[in-house]
Amino acid sequence: MNQRSKEILTMLLEKSKVPLTDITEIHEVSERTIRNDIASLNDYLANLDFGSMYIKRKHVILDLQVSKLAVYEDINKFDVYEYKFSSSERSLICLLILIAHRGYVTLNQLSEKLLASRSTIVNDVKIMRELAKKHHLKIFSKANKGYQLIAKEEDIRIFLYSILSQENFKVLNSLIFDEHYEEEIGFGELRNRLFAKRHLLHLSEKLLERVLQYLVISTYRNQKGFPLHTVFRAEESALFKELVKSFTGIIPQNDLAFICQQVSESNQAELLDELINKESIRIQVTVMKFIEKISTELHIDFKEDYIFYENFSAHILRMLRKEDFQGDISLNMEDIVRSNQKIQKVVRQYLPIIEENIGRKATQTEFHYMIIHVYAAMERKKRMGSNLRVAVLTEKKSTEVFFIESKLVSNFSFNLDIYSTDDTIRGEYDLILTTLPVQHESYVQISPFITDEDYIVIANAVNQIVAEKEYHDFRLDRDIALKLYQMISQEIDEESHSRQTLKEAIKDRMFTYVDSKQVVEEDKLLYEFLTADRILLDVEATDWRESIQKVGHILLERQEITAEYLDVVTGNIEEMGPYVVISNGFAFPHAQLGNYNKQTAMGLIRLAEPVYFDDEEQDNPHNIETLPVKYVCILSTTDRKKHLKAIFNLFNLLKDTKFKIALDACQTGEDIHRLIEEQEKRMELRR
Template sequence: MNKRTISIIQELCIPEKSVSISELAGQFGVSQRTIRNDLNTINDILNENGIGELKLKSGGQIARDASFEKIRSFVSEGDFYDYKLSKEERVRIASVLLVTSSEYTTMSAIADTLFVSRATVINDLEEVKACVREGGLEVLSHPSRGLRVQGPESDKRVFLLKSADTGQDTAWQELVNGQIHVPEETGAVLQKIVTEQEHIHKCFLTDDSFQKVLLYLEIMINRNQQGEYIEVRRKNVSSKHPMAQDILKLISQYCHIHTTEDEVQFLSELLSMARYTRQKSSEKNAVKLQFITRQFIWQISEEMGVNLNGDYDFFENLSAHLESVYSAASPGYPDNPIIEEVLKENREVAAAVRKKLPILQQYTGQPIEEIELGYITVHVCAALERKKNKEIAFHVIVACHAGIGTSQLLLERLKKHFNFQIVDIISVHEAKNLEPQKADFIISTVPLADCRLDYVIVSPLLNDEDYIRVGNKIDNLRNSRNLPVRAEEHEITARGLLEKLDPVIRETVPEAAPELLQKIRKVVGEYFHQNTEVETEAEPPYLHELLPPDHIVLDVECRDWREAVRRSGEILLDMGYIEARYIDAMIANIEENGPYIVLSPGFAVPHEGVEQGSIRVGMSLIRLSTPVPFGAEELDPVEFVCCLSAVDHKTHLRAFFNLVNLLRDENFKRCLRESSTPAEAAGIIEKFEYETAE
């Protein structure tokens, strides 16, 4: 029996409350399989005491017998005396106690901590040694002094990191964490330091990786305070070395510990294995991976019969994920518990992803590991949820524990992807006072105590796993008999109105559009009492902004694809967008990697990496008088060549994204083919871009 199981029993003892497996999984931050195991444990107790078992209904709803409340008399909350630890739990706790200790530890001390007999610890000892050995460590025994773990300090920390980061909420896990975590005020300092360094170094960790880095830093501080430091490491300066150096410099200053170059080296290795939502990239392959990602999305959409090509977040998130996969070693952290559940419950999507993996592998030449199949499937499932749930208008309350700024960030992300009507934004402590009819459910960043409304837990960053959790909640509501009559309503928001007005204004009065939109944004924001400010980052350019008339040349005569690439690049070279070596690099890229740059029948987008001579972000377009083959089989011959100069892995994304969507429209290419002047061609690009913008 663990604390989560007792909490589930308490939830089920509320007669009028509807409870489902997915809701409990979201509430406790574990997989649905874990919840099913907890329900089996509860059923064992019910059977032992002659109480009717829990049953599962459609949609994962949990039905309980009228006599279920009698279970209260058989369970209670308290300290470790009330929790019967399994042998596996005892072994894990004992292993952590030994690894965290810098001195010898007696078996009597372990027995006292676990509230078991010394004989029990002796019986568990071989399993404890085996557990420690799995981490590359060894347990040494001394007849009079006790037990001690021997091995590299780096292996000890990895062992502790894996032991603490299990996603469980159990009594034994609380004990493990108690050996690792630092005081709350120190934790707050660490969070502030890492957040600041993310912005300084332009490397933004995913929410999951952010928590893992914080956990490691807590382990490091505890170990340093015991006088334990990372052993001498082989120097291998990675791109994350400056970030690691700055983080440890500040920690040394504010947490009063000493650090070493080997500590910096090891932290930089961990940062290199972490995942990032976006990061400053010096990898020449970043832009190429975006091209491959776009082809993958195109193919996966056709395979599943669902058009996901218009989901910009899907494209941006998946390409960023693949950058991380191919630019660093696979993360050495425990698997995300939601991955296995997603694969199990979305077998058709996983099969479609597996079928289309060769599109990614044909360019990289590297196999996709099984864990990455799961992560890519999560990205696809999140895109499917966004597409499906934009038409839903359930009433939702947002509860956030981290202040109004974080609440607004979460709110804007929710509104962007779901057609929710946000009833209120509240602090976590207010949740217990809410009436059940106040909203359909709550979206919270932390568990809510004594709350009478259903809720789902997400991270403030609202990652792909969170989209799936929210989608599961919506599915449960949609499948219930109490579907709100307002489910087909659409909320009018300030940003939603501006999104509709923006293309009309830009098309009608293009020269005056920026100033006029700024005035309209201010008036609309004041009327709705909503924030309408644009992102603080520079707004990425539209396709038509990168392809004005002087960047377009029609009816160019070329002998072969090499000359076509060179002629398209010379336009940008003459304007100072690229260096001469960029053109040679584009040709060498195609010779080395093949014609993956042919994105659509008759249309190629040659490019190179961001460090191969690009100076400014830009595009040029030539229309060939006689199409030439690029070796792209059914996509040949190529009539249009659009050269792309990318200065980073992000600025050009919207223009590239819109271009690929336009290429799906044969009418667009027909109009380009029939245009008689560069100005007319530029006008066609702008017209179609605004018409297809979502």
């Protein structure tokens, strides 16, 4: 139980029922994080037969079977050393104990502190040494004395900051500081002096908190007799000057210079993050173009391979960061590159698409990683149908049979049998392909020449069969099935549920009981962002600027963005041109992350009359950016992950001519939402 969980439980003991949004706002974390905390708390309550905690109608409810006093007594006796830690956690605690001590710490002392056996601690020390080494800290051991930490004080402080800045490690504060350290170091005074100057420092909230944390660490370590010995030089920045004015006589100038250096490095990282955030959606569009090209060239449809898209996007963003790629993939890269000449040729052919967008040439290692990603996607495709039995019905011509077999075997790894028209198909098959017109609705017809379209048709059929097999093989324990039925029935019985809210309520109820260790932040689908109330039709707009204001109003009235966001979106288009036109007649305005993004959200409008997004050129049939736009879909995002799958699915839907025709035929926002949901679920089923 971490400190946040303890505070949540205490709040529920006082009120019994609290809005979920109140808890997320108080702790400044995502709703998913709070749901994970509640799942853990529910396990804690159930194990002690105290009762249960659950979420209903966006409220957290505590249902106790014992007195509140019994729960208060239990949570107040919780201590960091009573928690059953994993080996890696114990290793971290051992390292923090060494940091807090001058001289040697014996094996017995570590064993007593952690309530673990000597043999357990001996094994943990090995992991502790590796952890220390990563942070430039060294552990020395001496017979009959124990272990001692030898390191530069600045490296120790950087390590301590890395621990204190992580929400999940707040429970370890008692290992780093004495019980009444805030009073000892005058924490309130430190904070007041710093925040009194905040208007002069020009720092983000994140960097301001970083300065405060380092001020606390520096003051505390100095008081404990661990001063900095390295001399640090700080540029005559506004930050350094103001810190010197505020903390002279309290914190040595050398410490302030060290803090400025840490904040400066972090500030550079934030600027780089801003660049990455600004470029991320453009890079994702670029990756989709690249994938589309190599799909055509390799005769394999990668366009719906979300894993490939996500991994390849991350790779290109790392290239933009100019990060070191050495040793990231545990494969013999040279062998794979050398043995896949065709992939190498295709990737090299379309490499300019990537290089033009990152503004530089790819290094040899970066190029090899691209080949690895394509190779992995191909292998994933092959493995997906490896257990399927597939038959091909064709004319009895040996050359044709050989041609079909060689092309299918090179791209799919299913078990293949080929029959002529004179043969009788024997046995059970998962899929039957035919090169002849056959009056059988379950057969899939392809051409004898196996075109790109045939590969896509076969891949889609295989995807659907695999998905159906997974559902068919799915089994639940009877008791679990009964509980699920009861939970779903209770939600259905609630009269206030519409169809959409019912689905969301069932999903919320189910995920409340998922093991918190298994819960990950899930990607929302496009239809979950573009609900019917966020889609407006026949909207009047005189030009593209007004269209952005109109679609932006959907998010603005829900307080998911500020008006500044729309100004930034408009400014980006004025500066960089109509890059937001991602498909014929469809614009996707967006901008980099900022304080103007309050929620990850989307809105869509269909204009009564199309508008042009290019102020200089119009109606060039070879450039979709110059063509009139009928649909404008705006995105606001607060992270780089949550919207990824929605955008991926949007790109794929817009490549489907039938989808666009159906989109134009929709009469209401409900029609469009239903169309997107149906098409998107089909896509998800095929994956």
